Amino acid sequence: MGTWFTVAIIILLVATLVMMLARRSGRGFAQGAPGAGYATGTLTITGVSGAGARDKNEQAYFTFTGTIVGPQTAPTEVYGTLALGPADQEPKIGDDKPVIYKPGKTATSWRFGTLEG
Known part of the structure; x- marks a missing residue:
């Protein structure tokens, strides 16, 4: 060879x-462009745990459950963890947060944020 x-x-x-x-x-x-294939929705928090204790960096960790609704998905139950700094507002049941997700894969592809545009 x-x-x-x-x-x-x-x-x-x-x-x-x-x-x-x-x-x-x-x-x-x-x-394609960032955000291609994603849709915008709303996460309504339905449960929160972990309030109170902060680590040495003043971050507080919360585990939450919620329901994502959007124009291209049926209501989808999700859970996640938040790490918040001292100036961030603690999540409460009933809070609505903007999220993006891939239609058809909402439960596994969602994240906090909005699409620019």
Whole structure:
């Protein structure tokens, strides 16, 4: 086998490694603009635990449950954890927070925020 074969194998391995790292970091290729495929919804908090104690960095940790509603999803029950600084308002039952999610994958793809635009 010639040198060209060795070079071709090395190029193939490097390209595979780059694609694997891009996929793992969530950047991928040809995904479009940030927010593409996401929809905006509202998370209504239905349960909160963990109020009170703060760590050495003055952060408080809360576990919460809630329901996400939006134009492209049925009401979906979710849970999560929040780390809040000393100036952040503690979550309360009934609070509404803006979220984004992928339609059809709401329970596993949601996160706090809004779509720019």
